[in-house]
Each structure stands twice: as structure tokens, then as C-alpha cells.
Amino acid sequence: MVNDSLPFRPARAADAGPLAEALLRNRDHMGPCSPHRTADYYTPEAQTHLLADPSALRWHFVDGRDVVGQATLSTLVLGPFRSAGLGYWIDAAYTGRGLATRAVEEICRAALEDLGLHRIEASTVPSNTASERVLRKCGFELIGTAPNYLHIDGAWRDHHLFQRILHDGPPNTAP
Numbered sequence: 561m562v563n564d565s566l567p568f569r570p571a572r573a574a575d576a577g578p579l580a581e582a583l584l585r586n587r588d589h590m591g592p593c594s595p596h597r598t599a600d601y602y603t604p605e606a607q608t609h610l611l612a613d614p615s616a617l618r619w620h621f622v623d624g625r626d627v628v629g630q631a632t633l634s635t636l637v638l639g640p641f642r643s644a645g646l647g648y649w650i651d652a653a654y655t656g657r658g659l660a661t662r663a664v665e666e667i668c669r670a671a672l673e674d675l676g677l678h679r680i681e682a683s684t685v686p687s688n689t690a691s692e693r694v695l696r697k698c699g700f701e702l703i704g705t706a707p708n709y710l711h712i713d714g715a716w717r718d719h720h721l722f723q724r725i726l727h728d729g730p731p732n733t734a735p
Contacts, residue, residue, distance in 0.1 A: 566628065566659065568666055571618035576608040578627040579620070582651055583607070589652035592713050593688050619667065621650070621659055628654045631663040633671060633680070642678040642731050644671060648691075660691070664698040672726040679726060683719040685712055692720065700724040 571579075583590075584602040600606050611618065615636070621629035628651040635645040646667060650659045671677040682700060684691045696702075700722040709719035 566621045566623055566654075568619055568621050568629075568631075568659075568663060571611055571620050571630070573608065573611055575620055575622075575627055576611055577604040578622075578625055579607045579611070579630070580604045582627045582630075586649070586652055590649055593685050593691070595710065595712055596714060619663065621654070621663065623654075626651075629659050629663060631667050633667060633675075636675075636677075640731050642676060644675075644677055644680055646680050646682040655690070660694045661697055664694055664700075668698065668724060668726060676731075677726055678731060679723050681721065681723045683709060683721050685717050686720055692722075695722045695724075698724065 580602055583597075587597075587602070610616075616632050616634040617636070619631045620627045629649060631646070631648040633644040633646060635643075637643050646664065648660055648663050648667075650657075650663075668680060671680055680700075682695055683706070684695070686705075701724070702720055703723050704721050706719050706721055708716035709721075710717060
């Protein structure tokens with residue numbers, strides 16, 4: 561079931577407080593798939609700094625004042641590569657509603673139409689079968705496994721690497 565009722569919009573500076581609350585509220589939920597974070601990561605100040613970082617584009621699902629999900633495009637490379645990395649999470653209380661699928665599809669649309677990207681890549685710990693289902697449903701294909709890829713939940717973890725080719729046309733000549 562895809563949920564179209566919650567707004568999904570570009571992140572705003574004013575989201576820093578609600579985002580910090582959401583991250584803290586979901587700390588245990590996201591722990592098995594996330595890097596270790598120090599306590600200051602879960603503060604509005606740290607989130608203000610991250611939201612201002614121009615090297616990543618972020619979008620939020622919001623329910624009233626609450627941030628209940630985030631999708632991020634980072635490691636954006638233009639020129640002949642035209643690629644970015646995708647990350648996303650959904651609040652534990654909102655999983656199973658199609659929000660992750662909607663976020664990934666909307667990010668792929670924006671990456672193609674607004675940014676002219678050729679591909680998007682994503683990675684998952686092999687135990688994150690729900691995220692792998694979302695990626696496959698959204699047209700991502702498994703391209704391999706990277707041993708000891710990221711330090712997640714206290715150890716170096718293998719990751720499944722996925723990509724989605726957005727188009728096969730020539731790259732935009734803009735930088």
C-alpha cells in the first residue's frame with residue numbers, strides 16, 4: 561500500500577528540532593542498519609548543521625510538526641558520471657505503509673528530471689530485507705556484495721550494493 565497522504569518535501573532548516581526528536585525516538589529501530597552515533601548527533605544543533613550541508617539533498621515526510629521519514633541523495637557526482645548515493649529511513653511507527661517506496665520513487669524522479677542524473681546507488685546490510693524489497697520494487701538491481709563495507713551497529717558489515725539506471729541518454733554537458 562502506497563501512502564500519498566503525508567507530505568514529502570525538501571528538508572527545511574526548521575526541521576532540525578523535529579528531526580532530532582525523530583532520530584532519537586527511532587534510535588533502537590535504526591540501530592542494526594546505522595553507524596554508531598554520539599549523543600550530540602541527536603540534538604537540534606547537530607541536525608541544523610547537517611541540514612545546511614550543501615553536499616547532500618534531503619527530503620522529509622512530515623506528519624503535522626513531526627518528521628517521520630527522510631530520504632537523502634549524497635555523494636553527488638556530475639560530469640560524465642552523473643550519479644548519487646541514496647539513503648532513507650522511515651519512523652518505526654510508520655513502516656509498512658508504502659512510504660519508503662514512495663520516497664525512493666520520488667527521489668528517482670527528481671534525480672532524473674531535476675538533476676539529470678544517470679544512476680543512483682544504494683546499499684543495505686544483508687539482514688535488511690525490507691529495504692531490499694523497496695529497492696527491488698523501485699527498479700534497483702543488485703550489482704554485488706561489498707565485504708566489510710561500512711561500520712554499522714558496532715562492526716564492519718558486508719553490504720549488498722544496488723543501482724538503478726535512470727536513463728541511457730548522453731550526460732548533460734553542465735558541470
